[in-house]
Amino acid sequence: MFVEQRFPLLKIFLWSLVLCFCGGVTAATNDLKATYLRCEYKVDPVIDAPSPRLSWILKSQRKQQTQTAYRILVASTPNKLSTQLADLWDSKKVLSDKTFQIEYKGAPLKSRQICYWKVMSWDKNDVPGEWSKYARWEMGLLDTADWKGQWIGLDLTALGKDSIYHLPPAPYLRKTVVLKDGIKKARLYVTALGLYEFYINGARIGKDFLTPGWTDYNKRVYYQAYDVTSNLHSGNNAIGSILSYGWYAGYIGYAILVKNPQVKSFYGKVPALLAQLEIEYNNGETQTITSDSKWKANYGPIEQTDILQGEFYNAGKEFVGWTLPTYNESGWKAVEIIQKENRTIECYPGNPVQVTQNLKPLSIKAGDKGSYLFDMGQNFAGIIKLWVKGSAGDTLLLRYGEMLNPDGTLMTANLRMARATDRYILRGDPDGEVWSPRFTYHGFRYVEATGLRQQPDETSITGLVLGSTTPDAGSFQCSNSMINQLYQNIVWTQRANFVDIPTDCPQRDERLGWTGDAQIYVSSATLNKDISAFFTKWLVDLNDAQLSNGAYPDYAPFPPIRATDAFSPGWMEAGIICAYEIFRTYGDTRIIQKFWPNMEKFMEFLQQRSGGRYFFAERSFDDIVPKGGFGDWLSIGKKTAPDMLATMYFGYTASMMAEMAEGIDNHDRAIYYNELARRIKSAFLKHYVLPNGEMKCDIAEYAKDRTYSDEQGELSGNTQTAYANAIYMRMLPDSLIPSAGERLDKLVKENNGFLSTGFLGVKALLPALSKTGHTQTAYKLLLNTGYPSWGYEIENGATTIWERWNSYTRNEGFVAGMNSFSHYSFGSICEWLFQNVGGIKSDGPAYKRIIIKPEIPEGGIASAKASLNTMNGEVVSSWKIKKNMLFLEVKIPVNTTADIQIPTQNYNTVSINGEKHGKVSALYASSVENGYVSIKVGSGNYTFSSEIKK
Numbered sequence: 001m002f003v004e005q006r007f008p009l010l011k012i013f014l015w016s017l018v019l020c021f022c023g024g025v026t027a028a029t030n031d032l033k034a035t036y037l038r039c040e041y042k043v044d045p046v047i048d049a050p051s052p053r054l055s056w057i058l059k060s061q062r063k064q065q066t067q068t069a070y071r072i073l074v075a076s077t078p079n080k081l082s083t084q085l086a087d088l089w090d091s092k093k094v095l096s097d098k099t100f101q102i103e104y105k106g107a108p109l110k111s112r113q114i115c116y117w118k119v120m121s122w123d124k125n126d127v128p129g130e131w132s133k134y135a136r137w138e139m140g141l142l143d144t145a146d147w148k149g150q151w152i153g154l155d156l157t158a159l160g161k162d163s164i165y166h167l168p169p170a171p172y173l174r175k176t177v178v179l180k181d182g183i184k185k186a187r188l189y190v191t192a193l194g195l196y197e198f199y200i201n202g203a204r205i206g207k208d209f210l211t212p213g214w215t216d217y218n219k220r221v222y223y224q225a226y227d228v229t230s231n232l233h234s235g236n237n238a239i240g241s242i243l244s245y246g247w248y249a250g251y252i253g254y255a256i257l258v259k260n261p262q263v264k265s266f267y268g269k270v271p272a273l274l275a276q277l278e279i280e281y282n283n284g285e286t287q288t289i290t291s292d293s294k295w296k297a298n299y300g301p302i303e304q305t306d307i308l309q310g311e312f313y314n315a316g317k318e319f320v321g322w323t324l325p326t327y328n329e330s331g332w333k334a335v336e337i338i339q340k341e342n343r344t345i346e347c348y349p350g351n352p353v354q355v356t357q358n359l360k361p362l363s364i365k366a367g368d369k370g371s372y373l374f375d376m377g378q379n380f381a382g383i384i385k386l387w388v389k390g391s392a393g394d395t396l397l398l399r400y401g402e403m404l405n406p407d408g409t410l411m412t413a414n415l416r417m418a419r420a421t422d423r424y425i426l427r428g429d430p431d432g433e434v435w436s437p438r439f440t441y442h443g444f445r446y447v448e449a450t451g452l453r454q455q456p457d458e459t460s461i462t463g464l465v466l467g468s469t470t471p472d473a474g475s476f477q478c479s480n481s482m483i484n485q486l487y488q489n490i491v492w493t494q495r496a497n498f499v500d501i502p503t504d505c506p507q508r509d510e511r512l513g514w515t516g517d518a519q520i521y522v523s524s525a526t527l528n529k530d531i532s533a534f535f536t537k538w539l540v541d542l543n544d545a546q547l548s549n550g551a552y553p554d555y556a557p558f559p560p561i562r563a564t565d566a567f568s569p570g571w572m573e574a575g576i577i578c579a580y581e582i583f584r585t586y587g588d589t590r591i592i593q594k595f596w597p598n599m600e601k602f603m604e605f606l607q608q609r610s611g612g613r614y615f616f617a618e619r620s621f622d623d624i625v626p627k628g629g630f631g632d633w634l635s636i637g638k639k640t641a642p643d644m645l646a647t648m649y650f651g652y653t654a655s656m657m658a659e660m661a662e663g664i665d666n667h668d669r670a671i672y673y674n675e676l677a678r679r680i681k682s683a684f685l686k687h688y689v690l691p692n693g694e695m696k697c698d699i700a701e702y703a704k705d706r707t708y709s710d711e712q713g714e715l716s717g718n719t720q721t722a723y724a725n726a727i728y729m730r731m732l733p734d735s736l737i738p739s740a741g742e743r744l745d746k747l748v749k750e751n752n753g754f755l756s757t758g759f760l761g762v763k764a765l766l767p768a769l770s771k772t773g774h775t776q777t778a779y780k781l782l783l784n785t786g787y788p789s790w791g792y793e794i795e796n797g798a799t800t801i802w803e804r805w806n807s808y809t810r811n812e813g814f815v816a817g818m819n820s821f822s823h824y825s826f827g828s829i830c831e832w833l834f835q836n837v838g839g840i841k842s843d844g845p846a847y848k849r850i851i852i853k854p855e856i857p858e859g860g861i862a863s864a865k866a867s868l869n870t871m872n873g874e875v876v877s878s879w880k881i882k883k884n885m886l887f888l889e890v891k892i893p894v895n896t897t898a899d900i901q902i903p904t905q906n907y908n909t910v911s912i913n914g915e916k917h918g919k920v921s922a923l924y925a926s927s928v929e930n931g932y933v934s935i936k937v938g939s940g941n942y943t944f945s946s947e948i949k950k
């Protein structure tokens with residue numbers, strides 16, 4: 001969408017040259033190898049999609065390699081598969097270059113069915129390759145009727161009330177079961193309203209945290225499925241579970257802070273477990289053990305437990321051996337059956353939250369009141385592992401913070417009402433004791449431990465980094481250490497906030513799936529991690545939360561934590577923008593199909609709101625809080641008129657809808673949305689842009705209502721954010737783009753080369769400068785270290801991206817109140833690092849056609865490398881400057897084509913793989929444009945050099 005479409009005919013001609021060249025080489029053998037076989041974006045998963053989508057990545061040593069056909073076999077056993085006996089599906093030879101989003105079209109799949117599959121590909125010469133190794137997927141429980149158990153729990157809500165918080169203890173549930181000889185296979189299907197951990201015979205099952213994840217529990221809850229065959233044996237076995245309140249019954253967001261009448265238990269008060277253990281014996285018999293009235297319950301060591309407030313654990317109250325069959329449960333009560341109305345129970349589609357890294361403290365300092373301050377060296381989200389020796393009853397208090405006060409003490413003011421405190425009471429084991437909280441997490445760099453008897457060392461506290469296990473996708477690095485730190489800060493902030501849902505921040509009483517933050521950052525997120533499964537999950541949350549008027553809400557899931565929270569321009573469009581980015585990055589059309597009616601409803605809402613005028617005039621959103629919406633949130637200086645931004649988002653989402661409609665072959669709707677986008681752009685132009693291209697708004701109209709100027713400062717149409725978005729969102733006719741670029745460049749220069757953008761402006765700023773030929777101004781913004789800039793944060797020790805440009809300043813210190821040091825919105829510069837510095841872009845969906853076009857700075861960075869694992873395989877662009885020469889190395893995956901644009905001053909100095917361009921140009925279609933030589937290639941590794949300075 002953002003790729004320039006100049007000279008389309010020339011392009012077609014050039015591509016045909018490439019294809020001629022590709023077809024001209026013959027090879028008798030096929031070295032195509034299908035690797036990384038996935039189903040529904042996962043390796044060997046348990047799923048419940050009735051027609052799962054399969055994908056693989058092709059590898060080949062040959063250049064310009066493509067797949068011309070494939071064949072998939074799916075069988076019910078590995079043996080059948082190895083003898084080509086595809087009893088579930090034989091796709092037969094399909095003439096297609098597709099390697100992903102291929103729907104299974106075999107025999108209908110049943111609950112619990114295991115499917116083994118493999119694939120082979122024909123290469124560009126129609127030579128068949130070898131079969132891949134086999135992969136598998138397993139069907140979970142497809143029907144609510146598959147669930148035979150009852151929701152069980154223990155109502156402890158009468159306990160744990162203090163003046164501020166109500167934190168009852170965690171229920172423990174257990175049961176002894178007798179199994180027969182000859183266990184062949186066992187599966188545990190388990191979920192909870194609240195959070196759960198599950199144990200069998202002394203072992204914790206799985207390594208997932210915060211299960212089953214956050215959903216609108218009134219509509220749906222997810223379950224996890226675990227292979228527990230090796231945990232069971234014949235005879236007596238014990239199964240058990242610990243429950244916590246979690247998002248279901250615990251505290252959420254700032255409800256206490258804003259004095260909401262309800263502050264917790266937004267979905268229910270008593271957490272409940274639903275579990276089903278299914279055993280298959282060698283003789284074909286099956287046995288199902290479910291959560292039911294025969295389980296026993298108790299409470300003890302976990303005295304308080306809450307995601308935001310933390311966990312209090314009293315090891316003196318431990319139930320030693322409670323998950324072993326030998327345990328004497330005589331003191332335990334019968335569980336309560338918790339009546340729950342129906343809701344959908346589905347298999348968890350996301351990536352589970354797990355410990356992804358352990359961190360050792362960088363330093364330990366003694367404080368004045370007998371406390372110790374551990375500096376973990378990195379701001380992150382997670383928990384700690386404590387290793388401690390002491391006497392029974394010793395009490396350790398653990399507090400967490402991101403920053404230190406000027407006097408060196410822990411800064412917790414920015415946590416607001418999140419208590420974020422853990423407590424551990426020792427049982428007094430002479431060999432020492434190890435503990436981690438289970439059902440909470442914190443956003444922190446520093447831990448303050450009070451109550452340690454002995455001088456701690458680096459083994460006393462380990463940081464356990466928690467986050468959704470989104471697989472690695474890209475990486476960026478360059479010769480400038482400040483930029484490398486910036487990139488690492490972006491990645492750490494993403495890791496800290498992709499915790500089951502995309503949160504705004506991990507530390508304070510918030511941690512909500514703010515839609516504005518998500519839509520601003522989503523395309524950056526795709527460059528760091530594979531977020532396909534993660535967003536497949538969150539887009540369900542987002543659509544479940546769609547308001548009855550059609551707007552997507554401020555955050556999702558959307559429990560009623562503040563009555564005035566509703567929707568806002570720049571936030572509510574996340575339902576379109578995030579779906580679009582998942583489509584663009586992964587070629588995912590199912591996500592479009594699935595939410596198409598919801599997305600249309602949202603577009604209808606916008607149209608109605610605009611009163612058929614195709615734009616939003618000043619004060620069109622007087623009825624929401626804050627008036628006009630959040631606008632260019634946390635910008636500096638003059639505020640951009642929010643209705644102008646709302647109009648741009650209207651046009652932007654209409655264009656995305658048109659492209660998505662094409663993606664699902666709905667040509668009528670594509671025409672409709674293209675026409676809508678055209679009308680919006682022309683209305684926008686008429687109302688918000690002067691004939692000379694200057695952007696303006698009716699300030700007098702806003703001035704009539706003081707709330708606007710009080711809340712948003714002085715409003716203007718002539719801001720960095722306004723021009724940046726108009727360029728980025730293609731709201732201007734081609735004739736006005738250069739002048740908009742000039743004005744943007746001028747505004748930055750008039751601001752002494754500094755940005756003034758907030759959440760909505762920052763993402764578009766550098767891309768818009770680049771697009772209009774002001775790359776060097778963009779580099780200036782990137783390389784700045786003065787206030788406000790990314791560099792300023794880094795010079796002040798940031799290890800993550802701050803919420804505000806002025807979260808901390810040397811003159812003013814910390815901003816009071818809302819102030820997080822781990823907020824990814826300003827990390828949306830990541831997009832520009834990959835797409836413009838590294839120069840990797842996708843021309844159309846899923847990086848099938850790649851553009852490599854690095855932009856070279858005049859100073860500050862002498863080399864840069866970006867790499868990205870796409871649905872087609874790895875793309876790499878790596879350049880360095882030596883004297884007046886540029887050296888570029890590029891890797892293009894099999895089955896794709898690339899337009900490699902090599903910056904040069906002199907066309908004749910360009911060489912490809914060591915040969916002068918002039919000599920090899922017959923092999924590669926090429927053209928010269930605006931200081932770039934464009935060379936079309938297929939897959940392979942390439943090196944280029946060119947003179948960039950005289």
Ligand code: BGC
Pocket residue numbers: 504505510514515516517630633818823
């Ligand atoms: C959140 C943001 C969010 C905003 C709405 C804040 O409290 O932390 O990131 O987008 O509210 O303006």
